Amino acid sequence: MKRYLCLALLPLALLVGCAGPAPEVLTEPPALTVRCGETAGEALRGTTSWYYDNGDGTQSGFEADSLHPMDEAARDLTPRLIPPDGSEAPAASLEWDTPPDTVTVRRWSDTLWGDTGAPAEEVAVEDGIIALSEGGCVYEVAALWSSPEHWGGTASYSFHAGPAK
Numbered sequence: 001m002k003r004y005l006c007l008a009l010l011p012l013a014l015l016v017g018c019a020g021p022a023p024e025v026l027t028e029p030p031a032l033t034v035r036c037g038e039t040a041g042e043a044l045r046g047t048t049s050w051y052y053d054n055g056d057g058t059q060s061g062f063e064a065d066s067l068h069p070m071d072e073a074a075r076d077l078t079p080r081l082i083p084p085d086g087s088e089a090p091a092a093s094l095e096w097d098t099p100p101d102t103v104t105v106r107r108w109s110d111t112l113w114g115d116t117g118a119p120a121e122e123v124a125v126e127d128g129i130i131a132l133s134e135g136g137c138v139y140e141v142a143a144l145w146s147s148p149e150h151w152g153g154t155a156s157y158s159f160h161a162g163p164a165k
Contacts, residue, residue, distance in 0.1 A: 027052050027060075029155035030096040032141060036132065036161070037084040043141065043157035044078055050153035061153070069140045069158040072114040081161040083132060090132045092161065094125070100143035103128070110136035110162060136162025 029050055032043040046069070051061030067074040083090035094103065106120035123130050123139070130139075141157045 025052050026098060026151045029153065030098045032157040033095040034081055034092050034159050035095060036081055036090050036092040039081060039084065041079045041081050041159065043159040046156040046158055048153065048155040052151035053149065068116040069138050070108055070113055070116050070118060075113055078138065078158050078160045081159055082164050083161060091129050092132050094128045094130065094141060100145045102144045104142045105130050105139060107133060107137040107139045110138055110160060113138065132161050136160065
């Protein structure tokens, strides 16, 4: 009897083994770490639109709004990154546990804090690296993840970088 039961379960075991591991499902956007030399910090997550597969044929998601990065009320919430002394043109790396498909970055001089209508300057992103301004700036990073079957969405992040005052 045991032999027949083992033979009956063998195809099921093979089928389960061939299916492979279940895909990773992110229920929220990954955190963004900004690194400049030995200095690193987690950026503040802002406006987000996210969805994920519940594994039962349904999806869940959420939308979250936030303050504009230049809003005066955001000043105390925005993490500050101080580049190492002596860096003439410091660069920062944008690091996620699960990298996004696309990233765009813009910045404003921190002298404009409180002016949410101030125009932003686009910042080039190359292999997850951005050049930091020599003066203090507020940076907004917009990221997009697309995994149409399991999870995805957009999230923005902000941080302040500049010399110690």
